[in-house]
Amino acid sequence: MFQFKGSDILHGSQFSRPDLECLMDVADDFRKRVEDHQVMDLLRGTVMAALFFEPSTRTRLSFETAMQRLGGSVVGFSSAESTSVAKGETLSDTIRTVDQYVDLIAMRHPAIGSAAEAAGVAQAPVINGGDGAGQHPTQAMLDLFTVRQELGKTDGITLALCGDLKNGRTVHSGVEIYKHFGIRLIFVAPEALMMPAEVTDRLRVQGVEFEETTDLEAAVRKADALYMTRIQKERFSDLAEYERLKGAFILTREMVESLNPRLVTLHPLPRVNEIATDVDSMAGAAYFRQARNGVFVRMALIALVMGKV
Numbered sequence: 001m002f003q004f005k006g007s008d009i010l011h012g013s014q015f016s017r018p019d020l021e022c023l024m025d026v027a028d029d030f031r032k033r034v035e036d037h038q039v040m041d042l043l044r045g046t047v048m049a050a051l052f053f054e055p056s057t058r059t060r061l062s063f064e065t066a067m068q069r070l071g072g073s074v075v076g077f078s079s080a081e082s083t084s085v086a087k088g089e090t091l092s093d094t095i096r097t098v099d100q101y102v103d104l105i106a107m108r109h110p111a112i113g114s115a116a117e118a119a120g121v122a123q124a125p126v127i128n129g130g131d132g133a134g135q136h137p138t139q140a141m142l143d144l145f146t147v148r149q150e151l152g153k154t155d156g157i158t159l160a161l162c163g164d165l166k167n168g169r170t171v172h173s174g175v176e177i178y179k180h181f182g183i184r185l186i187f188v189a190p191e192a193l194m195m196p197a198e199v200t201d202r203l204r205v206q207g208v209e210f211e212e213t214t215d216l217e218a219a220v221r222k223a224d225a226l227y228m229t230r231i232q233k234e235r236f237s238d239l240a241e242y243e244r245l246k247g248a249f250i251l252t253r254e255m256v257e258s259l260n261p262r263l264v265t266l267h268p269l270p271r272v273n274e275i276a277t278d279v280d281s282m283a284g285a286a287y288f289r290q291a292r293n294g295v296f297v298r299m300a301l302i303a304l305v306m307g308k309v
C-alpha cells in the first residue's frame with residue numbers, strides 16, 4: 001500500500017483502491033467525531049501553510065477547517081498579490097521560504113506542474129490543491145467519498161462527467177481514481193471541450209472503459225450520478241469561444257424529474273449556470289453535502305500524511 005506518511009499528494013494516479021478505501025474509512029470516522037462535537041488535538045503543534053496563488057473558496061477553507069478541527073494551525077495567503085511574488089519572487093524561492101516555517105504545505109497555483117515543482121524543493125509534504133488545468137487530487141477523493149455516501153456503493157455504478165472536461169482538473173484526477181472501482185464512465189462535453197487525449201490514451205492503455213457523447217439527456221437517463229462542471233473561463237485565450245460554449249449543458253429540474261428522478265447530482269462548485277437553482281431542493285442534489293465532505297476527507301488526508309493515523 002502507498003505510504004501516505006510524509007508523501008506529496010500531487011496526482012490522482014498515485015493511489016490504489018486500498019489507499020482510497022483507507023482514506024475514506026478514516027474520513028468517515030472523522031465525520032462521525034465532528035458530528036458528535038468531539039474536540040480533537042491529533043495535530044496540536046503542527047502548522048500547515050495554505051498557499052493559494054489562484055482563487056478558491058472551498059478548497060482553501062476546507063483545508064483550513066480540517067487542520068483546525070484536528071487541533072493544528074494554519075498560516076498562508078489567498079492571493080499572490082499580497083506576497084513577494086508581486087516583487088518578482090519565483091515559486092521555488094517562495095516555497096523554500098515557507099518550508100522553513102511549516103510542517104505541511106497545501107497549495108493552488110495556475111501553472112500545470114507547479115505542485116510537483118514545489119514538492120521538488122520542499123522538505124515538508126506538498127498537497128496539490130489544483131495546478132492550473134492539470135490535477136486536483138483531493139477534490140477527486142472527496143468526490144469519490146460523496147459517491148460512496150450518496151449511493152451506498154461505488155462498484156458497478158454509472159457516473160456521467162459533464163462540462164469542461166478539457167480544462168477541468170477535478171475530472172482529470174477523478175478518472176484516475178474512479179478506474180479502481182469498476183465505475184462505468186460517460187464523458188459528456190461539447191466537441192471543443194472533450195477529455196484531453198493524454199487522459200483518454202492513459203485510460204485505454206489501462207483497459208478502462210468509457211463512452212464519449214454530446215448528448216446530456218441520454219447520459220442522464222443512464223447514470224446513477226451526474227458530475228457537472230463549470231466551463232473554465234480562466235483557461236480560455238479567446239473569450240468569444242467561452243461565450244459560445246458557456247451555455248452548452250444546463251441541468252434543469254424538469255430534465256431530472258422527467259428523465260431520472262433518482263439521479264444523484266454532484267458538482268465541485270463553484271456553479272455558474274450549469275445547474276439550475278431549482279434542482280438544489282431535490283433529494284439527489286448532493287453538491288453542498290459534497291462540499292461538507294471536503295473537510296472530512298482533507299482531515300483524513302492531513303492526518304495520514306502527518307503519520308497520525
Ligand code: NCD
Pocket residue numbers: 058059130136139169170229230268269270
Ligand atoms: C474546482 C477547481 O478549483 O478546480 N473547484 C473546487 O476546487 N471545488 C472546480 C472549478 O473551479 O470549476
